[in-house]
Each structure stands twice: as C-alpha cells, then as structure tokens.
Amino acid sequence: MKTDRQLFADQILNNLQLKKASYADVRLEELTSKNIATKDGIIEAYSLSSSLGFGVRVLVNGSWGFAASFLEDDFSLNSKSKKLIEKICKKAYDLAYASSLFNKTKTKLYPLKPIKDTYISEAVIDPFTVKDDKIISLLLQADKNLRVNKKIKISQAFFGTHKLEKTFASTQGALINQTIVFTGAGTEATAVDKGEVQNRSYPNSFRGQFRTQGWEMVEKLDLLNHAPLVGEEACKLIEAENCPEGEFDLIIDGNQLALQVHESIGHAVEFDRILGLEASFAGTSFLDLKDLNTLKYGSDKVNITADATLKGGLGSFAYDDEGVPAKRQEIITNGLLKGFLTSRQTAAEHNLEPTGAMRAESWQNIPLIRMTNINLEPGNWNLNDLIKDTKKGLFLSTNRSWSIDDKRVNFQFGTEMAREIKNGKLGKYYKNPVYSGTTVNFWQSCDAVCNASHWQIWGTPNCGKGEPVQTMHVGHGTAPARFLKVKVFAGK
Amino acid sequence: MVPEAKFKKISQSIFQQSGFFDQVEVLLGTSDQTTIRFAQNHIYQPLTVTSAWLKIRFIKDKRILVLNLGSFSSKQIKKTITTAKRLIAFQEKDKNFVSLPKSKTIKVSPEKAFNLKASKIKEERLVKLAWQAIELTQKKRLIASGKLEKTVSQLAIGNSLGTWQYQPSCLLSFSTVIQDGHGNASGYGQSLGQNIKDLNIKKTTLEAIKTTLNSKRAQKIDPGEYEVILMPGAFQEILPFFSWLGPNARIYHEEVSFLKGQIGKKIFSPKLTITDQPLNPLAPSYFDYEGYPKTKLTLVKQGVPTHLVYDSYYSHKYKQKNTGHGLPAPNTEGPVPLHLIIKTGNSSLEKMIASTKKGLLINRLWYIRVVHYKNLVLTGMTRDGTFLIENGKIKHAIQNLRFTDSIPRIFKHITEVEDKAYWQDAMGGIAKIPALKISKFKFTS
Structure with missing residues (x-):
C-alpha cells in the first residue's frame, strides 16, 4: 500500500503539464529542529521549529524550472493540496518553458538507474526523545563551569538537533525515502579585562561540534569537565603576548584544518564553480578541467577524499537530491588532483561521472553541487612526536575568522589561540594569531599529517552558496598536520 | 498574499488558546519570491518559492519559549500551544525580562509600502528582462551571470498586550557579474527598486561591462x-x-x-x-x-x-x-x-x-x-x-x-x-x- 508521501509524489509526477517535460523530480521534505542556547546562567534562546513543503524541478526543451511551496499539515491528498500541486507544477513548467525560448544550449543529464530505497541515519539515542530538563541542566552547568573567575564576562553553551525526513521521486522511476538526524553542542567563554577581549571554545567555535548522530555525541563531548579549561584558556589569552610576525612552521589542529580543507579544497573542486555557474555570488575556482590528473595540488602527504558514506559525518547520507547514491571518491591522491564534485548535468556535459553531490538546503531550494564529507586522510604521525620533531613553530587551534578570494586562492585564517613550539616542546600562549597564504603553495608545504588516532570528522553546519543563499551542513575529517614556512601575524 | 484580517484571526485564536501564559507574541509572514538566476549567458536556475512562517513567543513567570511553524495550520497551532505549556516549565527564569512592548497600531499607507503593479509582474516577464542583460553582454563577446529577483512579502506582529502591526512589501533586485572569456577580467553591478524602471537593468549591465573591459590585463602590485x-x-x-x-x-x-x-x-x-x-x-x-x-x-x-x-x-x-x-x-x-x-x-x-x-x-x-x-x-x-x-x-x-x-x-x-x-x-x-x-x-x- 502506498504511503501519503508516495501518493503525493505520484500526483505531482503524473501532472499533465509535467508529462510534457523531458524530466521532472520532486522532493517532499519535513524539517524539525530544536535549538537551545544559554548565556551567563540563563536560557537565552529556546526554539523548536518545523517546516513542511515540496519542490518540483522540471526540464523542458533542455531548460530547468523550479517551483516550491509550503504545506499546511501533512502530505495527504485532498482538493486543496491537489490544487496547490497543479499550481506549483504549472509554475515550474512555465519557468522552464520561458527560459527555453531564450537558451541556446540544452541541458543533458547523465543516465541513472532509478533506485527505490529507504535510509535512516544512525542515532543511538534519538535527540528528540531526550527530556528538556536534562539538556537544559547540562547546558546551564557547563555555562557555570566556564566562569572560572571574574574575567569571564560571557559564558555560553549550545545544543542543536535537526531531523530531516525527505522523499525524492522522479519521472525516471526513482523513489527514495531518507531520514537524517544531526546533533551538535559546544561551549564558549569570553574573557574581558584591561580593554582586551578573548574567546575560547570547545570542542569547536561557532556553536561546537556537529555530527549525523544522536544525543550520544553530546554525552561523549563531556562539556562539563572541559568547561573549566575553556574558561582558563580564555583568561590566559588576555594576559598572553600577541602572536609574533614572520614565517613559521605551523602545526594546525584538526578543528581549524577542517575549515582550511573546506575553503581551499572543498569549494575549489565544486564543478559548477569551475564552469563559472556560481560566478555572480559564491565565485569561481582557480581550477580547470585540464588540471585533472595533472595539477600537483599538494605535497605527497596530502590525500583528500569526498566521502558521503562515512558514518556520523555531517555530510553523510545515502542518496543526493538527484537520487545518485552516496560514494567515496578520490579528490587528491599523493598531492595530485584526481576528482571534482559533480552533478548529473555537469557530468554528462563534460564526460565525467556524477559524484552524488547535488544537495538542497530544504524543500524550498533547488539542488546545487555541494560538499559532502571532504577529508584529509590520516597520515602516520603521533601528535606528540610531531611536536617533538618541530624545532621552532606554532601550534594553532580553533577557528576565529576565515576569508578566501572568489577563486579560492588567497586565504587568511585567524584562530582562537596559538602555542609556541620551541625545540620540540609546547610553550607559551599567543593571542590573535592569523596565518595567510595561497592554496597550492600551502598544501605543497604540508610535510606531515597525524595518524588515525587523532583523526575525527568535524561538522560545518553553515556553508553558504547559491542565490537565494542556501546553508548546507558538510563534514571534514582531519587530524593535526604540519605546514612549513607559513606567513603569520597578529590580527589586532 | 494572505489578507491582514486572516492574520489577525489566527493571532486572536492563538491568544485565546494561550490564557495559561502571562504574555504571548505572534509573528506571522509569507513570502513569494521569484529568482531568475543566469550564468554563462544562459538562464540557469529560474525558481519561484512560496513560504510562510509563524513564530510564537510564550512567557510565563519570566520564563521564555519560542516555537516556530512553517504554516498557519490550526491543527499545528493547537499542538504547538500544548507543547509550549509542557516545555515552559523546563525553562529557567530570565530576571532581566520585564515585558513585551505595548505599541499603538501604525497605519501603513499601502501605496508607500507596496507597489501593487510590480508585485504582479509575471515570472515569464522576469525571464525576458534577465535575458536583456545577457543580450547586451553577448554583443560585447563577454559572459553574464547574475540574478533578477522579485520578493513579495508581508509581516504581521501582535501580542497579548494589544500590539498589532501589519505591513506588505515588494522589492525588486538585480545584480550581475560580467566576465571575459578567460575569467581573468570581471565587473559587477547591482540595483534595487520598487519597480522595473528603477532597476535600470540596461544601465547597470552596461556599467558592469565597462568595468570588465577596463579590467583586462590586470597587473600585480605590492600590498601595503x-x-x-x-x-x-x-x-x-x-x-x-x-x-x-x-x-x-x-x-x-x-x-x-x-x-x-x-x-x-x-x-x-x-x-x-x-x-x-x-x-x-x-x-x-x-x-x-x-x-x-x-x-x-x-x-x-x-x-x-x-x-x-x-x-x-x-x-x-x-x-x-x-x-x-x-x-x-x-x-x-x-x-x-x-x-x-x-x-x-x-x-x-x-x-x-x-x-x-x-x-x-x-x-x-x-x-x-x-x-x-x-x-x-x-x-x-x-x-x-x-x-x-x-x-x-x-x-x-x-x-x-x-x-x-x-x-x-x-x-x-x-x-x-x-x-x-x-x-x-x-x-x-x-x-x-x-x-x-x-x-x-x-x-x-
């Protein structure tokens, strides 16, 4: 027996107007989310949200059109919802048709075997079943534990969880149901003294760590026991010297390296950017199709994969929003560029394979080429040994600011803290560290990557792209790694 | 567009069902947004989206809770209020909270806030207008990317102290990046308006084209x-x-x-x-x-x-x-x-x-x-x-x-x-x- 969702999708795909299209797909999505934030011992924000709707993408005479609408209650078919379906299908068709009157080139699609499947991401403890008093008391206690002394003027703790239930169906016969739950938490202490302000976060800045997991990931973070150290480090940074200026060998912590991979590799290998399709806003890429298998992107130590099949990664799923199965692919192998992130269209038009990277933020967005989990594969160093092996350098941890040009070449990152490395030992703290460089030079300067025991997938829940801007959740598996002779200064 | 009277009715119903709370605030809105994205001299992603939001802020004994809905379903609203009654007890008191504001209703002049004619521009016409930018660019053997967007929205806010405000709005925006064939030279232009004429699509595009042509053969200079x-x-x-x-x-x-x-x-x-x-x-x-x-x-x-x-x-x-x-x-x-x-x-x-x-x-x-x-x-x-x-x-x-x-x-x-x-x-x-x-x-x- 067909579910309400199947019947709703059928109604769309059997719409008479869409029958005239060469291809159409539909996504029915329901998003539920809960976010709690404490600040200075009170709950500053508690919000519970839900959103339900559908989006129709249609290809007419080689041109795309997309239309979407919210729904009132559920996906049941009645006279009102049938009328809405009719209206939305017409809008999508009309837009595609109107565009086809002008467009000179016709969109091609990579052939795809239609799949029928159901996937549910793993959450040992469903975060929506955890009682609010338990979550709130954990956050308030963590918030309190951050305030180690009077210099801590702002203490904050965060929790967030999202559940996305979506159905993808196409005129080619695909029918895929996916339920994906992701969860995150973190703490942040702000010390203010002597006209100086310094922050320290755990386990990462900008609301912490996020994974496609349940409440178990929050328990594992052990926010309570880490909080005093977070507060102490924020205070230490107030007293610390500014980061020295010059060229240094850097050991970059995994939580910062995740964003470095994101900005200077992940975005650069998005094939729509390479083709100039995002030129007006998100930008393009310094890469070209001819760079594939020829460009030495990094040193031999640099191995990058795109892997949506990884358990628990924030960019993990079973199928993308075109119904392409998730996969693991090589992006950079021993420093050599080996792959791009593609869609069915870009793959068909440029003799590549679709990589399962077309993702939309929600029912109201058209899918774009997005990152999945883009990972720096582990090397063979133990972190302590790597520090011992470094005569004069800096250890940098936890992102504070990030910026890169529209071609993904010239970058600059700030981190919350730096530690001096002198003759193989970690030394004093430095505040306001900033490092900068250019993409290929930087990755070619990588001479060591730490091993799997230091490797974890960091979640980036706020990657922006497209117009209107879509925010995507992606992952980056990283371990600390060393980069030689990088330009460093104090951002103050 | 949802009539203001319907928004008011939804809000009143929420206030009536929320007697358990000391104060309640309701924020409602809808948006009809059409975006014609063009890239590489091609209408790339034309899209149109209708969305709605309903945000309810509940307050009891200085405890605050916000619940969001993506629709105005009476069934969902009822469920949401029941959930709020259960969850509010878990919140901590915020001693700094005093009250929601009590404000007089502002009489918004529809002519000032909202260009009805612009709000009715058809999607197909927007496609045609976006194509104008591409045509101008192609004549110079350059490449156009950008967007032409129409956003028709409305916002209503009410609270249990008697505050009620409502405003419709309509805004058009155009932006473009023009590139040379090699991606080495580019120019940018953008414009906003309450009607198509104000957007000056032709002028904005021509200025971006001029910038692109002047941007060729860019030389390196030292930072400082x-x-x-x-x-x-x-x-x-x-x-x-x-x-x-x-x-x-x-x-x-x-x-x-x-x-x-x-x-x-x-x-x-x-x-x-x-x-x-x-x-x-x-x-x-x-x-x-x-x-x-x-x-x-x-x-x-x-x-x-x-x-x-x-x-x-x-x-x-x-x-x-x-x-x-x-x-x-x-x-x-x-x-x-x-x-x-x-x-x-x-x-x-x-x-x-x-x-x-x-x-x-x-x-x-x-x-x-x-x-x-x-x-x-x-x-x-x-x-x-x-x-x-x-x-x-x-x-x-x-x-x-x-x-x-x-x-x-x-x-x-x-x-x-x-x-x-x-x-x-x-x-x-x-x-x-x-x-x-x-x-x-x-x-x-």
Missing part, C-alpha cells in the same frame, strides 16, 4: 597602505559589520564593542554621518520584529557616535529608551539597525579620482570576516574590478588584493564623500551609500 576610493558596491560589504557589531546595545554593554566609552567623542572623520532611516522610500519598515515603531535615528554625526540601538529586552535591562531595533525572538545577536544611510558629501567620483596622486579604486569587496571583535578588525578581498589611480587618472587594472584593517580606522580616514548615494543590499537590510575616499587603507597580501 594605499589611498582608496570605495565604490558603493565595496562599502556595502563593510558597513553591515558596523550595524551588527557597532551600536548594538548588547555588545556595547558587554564591553566587547569598540564603541565602549566612545559615545559623544569625535573618533571618526567629520565627513561621516550615519543615520538609520527605516521609513525610507525604497523598502520602508514601520516597526521592528517586536511590533515597536521605528523612527529615524542618528548613529554617527559628523564623526561622533551619538546613539546605541535598543530593543525591549535591552532597554529594560539597561534602563534606556527602546529605539525599535528588535530582531525576531529568540535573538542572540542583540538589537541591530538595518536601514543605514550615509550622508552624501560634496565630491564626485571624478573629483575623487582627480585628487588622487596614487591610490586604488575598488568596485567590490568580498568574503569579509572579523579578525578581532573588540577592535573590529576585518579582512576581505577585492573582486570584479580593482584599478590603480596615478596622478589623478585611472592607470590600469590590478590583480585582487586582501585588505586587513579596522572599521574605526577606515571611518577615521574618510576624506571625501560623493554627492550621490545608491541603494545596496546590506546583510539582512538595505543601505544607501555614496562612493567614499579613504586616505589610509591596509592591504596585507
């Missing part, structure tokens, strides 16, 4: 400190950081704002005057997200920061007047001014260029982020048209540079202000900005 002319499309990327992290009462009182202790002191150039003008003709905003009336407020007068902005929560907490700058609850950012207007000066772009011995003209900035919050140090890149000026003339295009400099220093070194200003998108708001000449601006790579 330069005199710069920031075009409105460049300064629009800097100004929002002042909005969000400058006169924001939350940040100020927490002592993490660079303005702390500086109100009333002449810390910027006397050529700089910034006002928040929510009742502007382009996109008037009559009330904030708590339904509190908005008025014009001077934030910087001839180089002197004069006022901070407050919402109901921070005005009670710090015993100041509410200035009507509340964001939707739960607001963890603090109050923010979203309609900044830089007062025009008496210079012109031509005069600014002519008076520059050695400097840079910057058409657009990109990916700006905060490097140091307290000092409001920013970093970002130039893009889509950067030029070297020597001896009063534009000499040639230069390759993109990264700046790292602070808002206090940039504002301090404004030496000339253009006599015309242009509407720009500005991170969640709009701004009217003239070209500005800055005598010292640091580039770091």
Whole structure:
C-alpha cells in the first residue's frame, strides 16, 4: 500500500503539464529542529521549529524550472493540496518553458538507474526523545563551569538537533525515502579585562561540534569537565603576548584544518564553480578541467577524499537530491588532483561521472553541487612526536575568522589561540594569531599529517552558496598536520 | 498574499488558546519570491518559492519559549500551544525580562509600502528582462551571470498586550557579474527598486561591462597602505559589520564593542554621518520584529557616535529608551539597525579620482570576516574590478588584493564623500551609500 508521501509524489509526477517535460523530480521534505542556547546562567534562546513543503524541478526543451511551496499539515491528498500541486507544477513548467525560448544550449543529464530505497541515519539515542530538563541542566552547568573567575564576562553553551525526513521521486522511476538526524553542542567563554577581549571554545567555535548522530555525541563531548579549561584558556589569552610576525612552521589542529580543507579544497573542486555557474555570488575556482590528473595540488602527504558514506559525518547520507547514491571518491591522491564534485548535468556535459553531490538546503531550494564529507586522510604521525620533531613553530587551534578570494586562492585564517613550539616542546600562549597564504603553495608545504588516532570528522553546519543563499551542513575529517614556512601575524 | 484580517484571526485564536501564559507574541509572514538566476549567458536556475512562517513567543513567570511553524495550520497551532505549556516549565527564569512592548497600531499607507503593479509582474516577464542583460553582454563577446529577483512579502506582529502591526512589501533586485572569456577580467553591478524602471537593468549591465573591459590585463602590485576610493558596491560589504557589531546595545554593554566609552567623542572623520532611516522610500519598515515603531535615528554625526540601538529586552535591562531595533525572538545577536544611510558629501567620483596622486579604486569587496571583535578588525578581498589611480587618472587594472584593517580606522580616514548615494543590499537590510575616499587603507597580501 502506498504511503501519503508516495501518493503525493505520484500526483505531482503524473501532472499533465509535467508529462510534457523531458524530466521532472520532486522532493517532499519535513524539517524539525530544536535549538537551545544559554548565556551567563540563563536560557537565552529556546526554539523548536518545523517546516513542511515540496519542490518540483522540471526540464523542458533542455531548460530547468523550479517551483516550491509550503504545506499546511501533512502530505495527504485532498482538493486543496491537489490544487496547490497543479499550481506549483504549472509554475515550474512555465519557468522552464520561458527560459527555453531564450537558451541556446540544452541541458543533458547523465543516465541513472532509478533506485527505490529507504535510509535512516544512525542515532543511538534519538535527540528528540531526550527530556528538556536534562539538556537544559547540562547546558546551564557547563555555562557555570566556564566562569572560572571574574574575567569571564560571557559564558555560553549550545545544543542543536535537526531531523530531516525527505522523499525524492522522479519521472525516471526513482523513489527514495531518507531520514537524517544531526546533533551538535559546544561551549564558549569570553574573557574581558584591561580593554582586551578573548574567546575560547570547545570542542569547536561557532556553536561546537556537529555530527549525523544522536544525543550520544553530546554525552561523549563531556562539556562539563572541559568547561573549566575553556574558561582558563580564555583568561590566559588576555594576559598572553600577541602572536609574533614572520614565517613559521605551523602545526594546525584538526578543528581549524577542517575549515582550511573546506575553503581551499572543498569549494575549489565544486564543478559548477569551475564552469563559472556560481560566478555572480559564491565565485569561481582557480581550477580547470585540464588540471585533472595533472595539477600537483599538494605535497605527497596530502590525500583528500569526498566521502558521503562515512558514518556520523555531517555530510553523510545515502542518496543526493538527484537520487545518485552516496560514494567515496578520490579528490587528491599523493598531492595530485584526481576528482571534482559533480552533478548529473555537469557530468554528462563534460564526460565525467556524477559524484552524488547535488544537495538542497530544504524543500524550498533547488539542488546545487555541494560538499559532502571532504577529508584529509590520516597520515602516520603521533601528535606528540610531531611536536617533538618541530624545532621552532606554532601550534594553532580553533577557528576565529576565515576569508578566501572568489577563486579560492588567497586565504587568511585567524584562530582562537596559538602555542609556541620551541625545540620540540609546547610553550607559551599567543593571542590573535592569523596565518595567510595561497592554496597550492600551502598544501605543497604540508610535510606531515597525524595518524588515525587523532583523526575525527568535524561538522560545518553553515556553508553558504547559491542565490537565494542556501546553508548546507558538510563534514571534514582531519587530524593535526604540519605546514612549513607559513606567513603569520597578529590580527589586532 | 494572505489578507491582514486572516492574520489577525489566527493571532486572536492563538491568544485565546494561550490564557495559561502571562504574555504571548505572534509573528506571522509569507513570502513569494521569484529568482531568475543566469550564468554563462544562459538562464540557469529560474525558481519561484512560496513560504510562510509563524513564530510564537510564550512567557510565563519570566520564563521564555519560542516555537516556530512553517504554516498557519490550526491543527499545528493547537499542538504547538500544548507543547509550549509542557516545555515552559523546563525553562529557567530570565530576571532581566520585564515585558513585551505595548505599541499603538501604525497605519501603513499601502501605496508607500507596496507597489501593487510590480508585485504582479509575471515570472515569464522576469525571464525576458534577465535575458536583456545577457543580450547586451553577448554583443560585447563577454559572459553574464547574475540574478533578477522579485520578493513579495508581508509581516504581521501582535501580542497579548494589544500590539498589532501589519505591513506588505515588494522589492525588486538585480545584480550581475560580467566576465571575459578567460575569467581573468570581471565587473559587477547591482540595483534595487520598487519597480522595473528603477532597476535600470540596461544601465547597470552596461556599467558592469565597462568595468570588465577596463579590467583586462590586470597587473600585480605590492600590498601595503594605499589611498582608496570605495565604490558603493565595496562599502556595502563593510558597513553591515558596523550595524551588527557597532551600536548594538548588547555588545556595547558587554564591553566587547569598540564603541565602549566612545559615545559623544569625535573618533571618526567629520565627513561621516550615519543615520538609520527605516521609513525610507525604497523598502520602508514601520516597526521592528517586536511590533515597536521605528523612527529615524542618528548613529554617527559628523564623526561622533551619538546613539546605541535598543530593543525591549535591552532597554529594560539597561534602563534606556527602546529605539525599535528588535530582531525576531529568540535573538542572540542583540538589537541591530538595518536601514543605514550615509550622508552624501560634496565630491564626485571624478573629483575623487582627480585628487588622487596614487591610490586604488575598488568596485567590490568580498568574503569579509572579523579578525578581532573588540577592535573590529576585518579582512576581505577585492573582486570584479580593482584599478590603480596615478596622478589623478585611472592607470590600469590590478590583480585582487586582501585588505586587513579596522572599521574605526577606515571611518577615521574618510576624506571625501560623493554627492550621490545608491541603494545596496546590506546583510539582512538595505543601505544607501555614496562612493567614499579613504586616505589610509591596509592591504596585507
């Protein structure tokens, strides 16, 4: 027996107007989310949200059109919802048709075997079943534990969880149901003294760590026991010297390296950017199709994969929003560029394979080429040994600011803290560290990557792209790694 | 569009079902947005989306809870109120919360707030208009990307103290990046309007084409400190950081704002005057997200920061007047001014260029982020048209540079202000900005 969702999708795909299209797909999505934030011992924000709707993408005479609408209650078919379906299908068709009157080139699609499947991401403890008093008391206690002394003027703790239930169906016969739950938490202490302000976060800045997991990931973070150290480090940074200026060998912590991979590799290998399709806003890429298998992107130590099949990664799923199965692919192998992130269209038009990277933020967005989990594969160093092996350098941890040009070449990152490395030992703290460089030079300067025991997938829940801007959740598996002779200064 | 009467009925029903709570606030809205994205001389992603939102803030014994719905379903609303009654007990009391604001209803003139004719422009016509930009570009053997967008929206806010506000709006926007075939030269243009004519699609596209043609054969120059002319499309990327992290009462009182202790002191150039003008003709905003009336407020007068902005929560907490700058609850950012207007000066772009011995003209900035919050140090890149000026003339295009400099220093070194200003998108708001000449601006790579 067909579910309400199947019947709703059928109604769309059997719409008479869409029958005239060469291809159409539909996504029915329901998003539920809960976010709690404490600040200075009170709950500053508690919000519970839900959103339900559908989006129709249609290809007419080689041109795309997309239309979407919210729904009132559920996906049941009645006279009102049938009328809405009719209206939305017409809008999508009309837009595609109107565009086809002008467009000179016709969109091609990579052939795809239609799949029928159901996937549910793993959450040992469903975060929506955890009682609010338990979550709130954990956050308030963590918030309190951050305030180690009077210099801590702002203490904050965060929790967030999202559940996305979506159905993808196409005129080619695909029918895929996916339920994906992701969860995150973190703490942040702000010390203010002597006209100086310094922050320290755990386990990462900008609301912490996020994974496609349940409440178990929050328990594992052990926010309570880490909080005093977070507060102490924020205070230490107030007293610390500014980061020295010059060229240094850097050991970059995994939580910062995740964003470095994101900005200077992940975005650069998005094939729509390479083709100039995002030129007006998100930008393009310094890469070209001819760079594939020829460009030495990094040193031999640099191995990058795109892997949506990884358990628990924030960019993990079973199928993308075109119904392409998730996969693991090589992006950079021993420093050599080996792959791009593609869609069915870009793959068909440029003799590549679709990589399962077309993702939309929600029912109201058209899918774009997005990152999945883009990972720096582990090397063979133990972190302590790597520090011992470094005569004069800096250890940098936890992102504070990030910026890169529209071609993904010239970058600059700030981190919350730096530690001096002198003759193989970690030394004093430095505040306001900033490092900068250019993409290929930087990755070619990588001479060591730490091993799997230091490797974890960091979640980036706020990657922006497209117009209107879509925010995507992606992952980056990283371990600390060393980069030689990088330009460093104090951002103050 | 949902009639105001229906919004009112939904709100009344929520208030009636929420007698358990001390106060309740309802924020409702809809949006019909059509975006015609074009790229590489092709209509790439034409899309149209209808969305709705309903946000309810419940308050009981100083405990606060916000629940969001993506529809106005009476079944979902009933379920939401039942959930709120259960969850509110888990919240901690916020001793700083005093009350939601009680405001008189503002009679919004529909003609001022909303261009009915523009709101009815068909999607197919927008496609045709976007194609005009492509056609103009193709004639010059260049490549156009960009978007033409129409947003028709409405917002209603009510609370159980009797506040009720409603406003429809319609805004059109156009932006384009023109590239040469190699992607080495590019130019940018954008325009906002309440009707198609105001968008000046042809003029905006031709200006971007001109910038692209002038951007060819860009040369490399060394980073360092330069005199710069920031075009409105460049300064629009800097100004929002002042909005969000400058006169924001939350940040100020927490002592993490660079303005702390500086109100009333002449810390910027006397050529700089910034006002928040929510009742502007382009996109008037009559009330904030708590339904509190908005008025014009001077934030910087001839180089002197004069006022901070407050919402109901921070005005009670710090015993100041509410200035009507509340964001939707739960607001963890603090109050923010979203309609900044830089007062025009008496210079012109031509005069600014002519008076520059050695400097840079910057058409657009990109990916700006905060490097140091307290000092409001920013970093970002130039893009889509950067030029070297020597001896009063534009000499040639230069390759993109990264700046790292602070808002206090940039504002301090404004030496000339253009006599015309242009509407720009500005991170969640709009701004009217003239070209500005800055005598010292640091580039770091």
